[in-house]
Amino acid sequence: MGMTNSAPEPAALIRARGLTKVFGERTAVASIDFEVRDGEFFGFLGPNGAGKTTTMRMIAGVSPRTSGTLEIFGQDPDLHGSEIRGRIGVVHQQETLDMELSVRENLLVFGRFFGMDRAAIATRADELLELFQLSDRAKDQVEPLSGGMKRRLSIARSLIASPRILMLDEPTTGLDPQARHLLWDALQRLKRGGTTIVLTTHYMDEAEQLCDRLVVMDQAKIVAEGSPRQLIAEHASREVLELRFPNGTESIDVKVLEGIGDRYERLAERVIIGCENGEAAHARALEHGLDPESWLVRRSSLEDVFLRLTGRTLDE
Amino acid sequence: MSAAQSATPLRARSRLAAIREAAPHPTRWRHIVGYMLAVYRREWQGSVFSGFIEPIVVLAGLGIGLGVLVGDKAAEITGGVSYVAYIAPALMVSSAMNLATSEAAWPILARVAWVRIYHAIIATPLNAADVMVGAIAFIVGKVAFAAAFFAGVLLITGITTSPEGALGMLAVSILTAFAFGAPMAAFSVTQKSDQGFAFLFRLIITPLTFFSGTYFPIENLPFAAQVLSWCTPLAHGVALSRALALGTPLTNLGIHVAALLLWGIVGTIAAIYLFRKRMLK
Ligand SMILES: Nc1ncnc2c1ncn2[C@@H]1O[C@H](COP(=O)(O)OP(=O)(O)OP(=O)(O)O)[C@@H](O)[C@H]1O
Numbered sequence: 183m184g185m186t187n188s189a190p191e192p193a194a195l196i197r198a199r200g201l202t203k204v205f206g207e208r209t210a211v212a213s214i215d216f217e218v219r220d221g222e223f224f225g226f227l228g229p230n231g232a233g234k235t236t237t238m239r240m241i242a243g244v245s246p247r248t249s250g251t252l253e254i255f256g257q258d259p260d261l262h263g264s265e266i267r268g269r270i271g272v273v274h275q276q277e278t279l280d281m282e283l284s285v286r287e288n289l290l291v292f293g294r295f296f297g298m299d300r301a302a303i304a305t306r307a308d309e310l311l312e313l314f315q316l317s318d319r320a321k322d323q324v325e326p327l328s329g330g331m332k333r334r335l336s337i338a339r340s341l342i343a344s345p346r347i348l349m350l351d352e353p354t355t356g357l358d359p360q361a362r363h364l365l366w367d368a369l370q371r372l373k374r375g376g377t378t379i380v381l382t383t384h385y386m387d388e389a390e391q392l393c394d395r396l397v398v399m400d401q402a403k404i405v406a407e408g409s410p411r412q413l414i415a416e417h418a419s420r421e422v423l424e425l426r427f428p429n430g431t432e433s434i435d436v437k438v439l440e441g442i443g444d445r446y447e448r449l450a451e452r453v454i455i456g457c458e459n460g461e462a463a464h465a466r467a468l469e470h471g472l473d474p475e476s477w478l479v480r481r482s483s484l485e486d487v488f489l490r491l492t493g494r495t496l497d498e
Numbered sequence: 499m500s501a502a503q504s505a506t507p508l509r510a511r512s513r514l515a516a517i518r519e520a521a522p523h524p525t526r527w528r529h530i531v532g533y534m535l536a537v538y539r540r541e542w543q544g545s546v547f548s549g550f551i552e553p554i555v556v557l558a559g560l561g562i563g564l565g566v567l568v569g570d571k572a573a574e575i576t577g578g579v580s581y582v583a584y585i586a587p588a589l590m591v592s593s594a595m596n597l598a599t600s601e602a603a604w605p606i607l608a609r610v611a612w613v614r615i616y617h618a619i620i621a622t623p624l625n626a627a628d629v630m631v632g633a634i635a636f637i638v639g640k641v642a643f644a645a646a647f648f649a650g651v652l653l654i655t656g657i658t659t660s661p662e663g664a665l666g667m668l669a670v671s672i673l674t675a676f677a678f679g680a681p682m683a684a685f686s687v688t689q690k691s692d693q694g695f696a697f698l699f700r701l702i703i704t705p706l707t708f709f710s711g712t713y714f715p716i717e718n719l720p721f722a723a724q725v726l727s728w729c730t731p732l733a734h735g736v737a738l739s740r741a742l743a744l745g746t747p748l749t750n751l752g753i754h755v756a757a758l759l760l761w762g763i764v765g766t767i768a769a770i771y772l773f774r775k776r777m778l779k
Pocket residue numbers: 205208209210228229230231232233234235236237275384779
């Protein structure tokens with residue numbers, strides 16, 4: 183009863199249960215559960231060493247998991263890796279382009295790995311060069327391209343076989359703001375075109391801007407899950423008051439901090455106070471005799487969610 | 499009961515799937531050859547000298563120079579033929595070794611450790627085994643090309659007179675490229691920098707030419723060195739190539755071919771195993 187021979191249509195494109203990866207003594211991913219749904223922009227937000235890359239590698243079937251279950255398109259990547267990889271595009275954290283080939287040749291060669299015929303590859307390559315604004319560099323060597331161009335080429339290359347899922351490991355790290363925004367636009371266009379996108383990042387603004395849903399990872403575990411809006415509503419207060427103390431915050435009395443807002447986090451040179459009304463909280467802080475060098479009020483962000491959940495900032 | 503019954507075939511099936519995942523695909527490796535050809539088209543000028551011209555220069559220099567030195571004693575060593583004709587088939591094989599090993603060194607290390615494109619390739623339908631098989635196949639093909647050129651020069655200059663002999667030598671060079679390229683690839687995928695190569699080339703590959711019967715018969719070596727020499731692929735390649743070129747009787751044909759194939763096959767399996775170990779962490 184309840185069991186059928188035909189595989190049921192997977193509710194999610196990627197489904198992980200108790201997914202775990204251990205390297206010798208170190209647990210890189212500790213029993214995480216998540217699902218990526220069709221058409222969704224899904225994020226892994228977490229600091230260095232959280233286990234984001236390791237998770238992406240397991241999904242791509244290039245890192246056998248230690249335990250747990252993992253299904254992509256309803257299949258196990260350890261058993262059907264080649265088939266699965268044929269339908270996903272992967273952009274690595276570090277550049278993996280061929281420096282001896284031209285921009286366009288990098289795309290042509292890759293299409294063959296997916297078993298596409300040459301004519302289809304050529305058409306698709308020109309389309310992608312256009313889409314990622316690389317057409318005028320098509321014949322150039324890769325080496326002298328800027329970081330942003332190389333990254334766009336890596337993404338174009340991963341899309342050569344029109345994958346159902348695009349996986350990007352920290353795609354904007356090291357790019358200047360303009361290049362980042364250009365890339366964000368391109369990714370949003372792809373998503374609108376129906377591609378499911380999985381992205382890792384340690385930029386909370388990136389996660390907030392792009393992701394429909396995300397998991398926050400820290401020290402190999404998922405500490406929270408939801409849409410950016412849900413996460414902020416659930417784990418942070420409406421506004422945040424930041425007080426800056428260049429001489430350190432150790433000497434500030436706990437009682438004072440507790441009296442200002444709903445919650446507080448004490449960092450090395452900053453106190454961050456979650457509250458309903460930042461201006462009012464600032465007034466209370468001054469009443470309690472605090473004398474910050476500067477202060478600001480802003481809306482809560484994912485950064486505050488992370489801080490709340492882990493007691494640390496993302497770039498610590 | 500039913501669980502026990504269905505568990506076995508399921509496990510057997512997934513074991514089969516796991517093996518298929520790790521093994522080379524029958525044809526996908528050819529895309530690696532295609533990729534390497536695309537790279538080669540861009541930078542062939544760089545390897546024309548080492549692959550094609552250098553062996554001819556060495557042959558001319560050694561054949562003429564050493565030939566004069568060896569002089570009348572040549573016949574003693576060569577069994578009657580000119581010294582050039584004696585060393586040419588051997589040089590052809592040792593150039594195959596040189597080209598195969600250097601092609602399996604830097605170009606592979608670079609793609610594993612420096613430009614890391616192999617990381618991108620194993621994230622496509624190709625697996626690690628396909629990458630190694632394709633890389634080795636390209637090396638063997640490239641050596642075949644260079645060896646064919648060399649054989650052509652030997653025929654045109656009349657150093658080798660038998661076209662069948664030249665074809666045979668070509669086959670031996672291809673086998674030798676496989677016997678050296680595959681184990682060298684296995685070594686390269688374990689390296690983090692190219693320091694290991696300097697050691698390997700100076701201490702093993704380069705001296706091997708002198709101890710494998712290229713310039714003088716192996717029988718002139720001390721017995722221990724002879725044994726050692728037969729343990730490496732080059733001596734087998736030289737023995738075969740020379741017999742084919744000079745039309746002397748082919749003794750131990752099976753052993754020589756088997757030795758070369760064994761080196762190549764074991765090297766390929768080792769390369770796949772070590773490459774997977776490095777990449778699939
Ligand atoms: N091949 C490996 N061998 C041993 N430990 C590893 C290996 N790969 C990753 N780790 C460890 O696993 C943990 C998670 O690493 P991972 O690269 O997945 O983190 P990450 O979230 O991608 O970090 P970053 O933001 O720095 O890229 C780290 O502690 C890392 O040192």
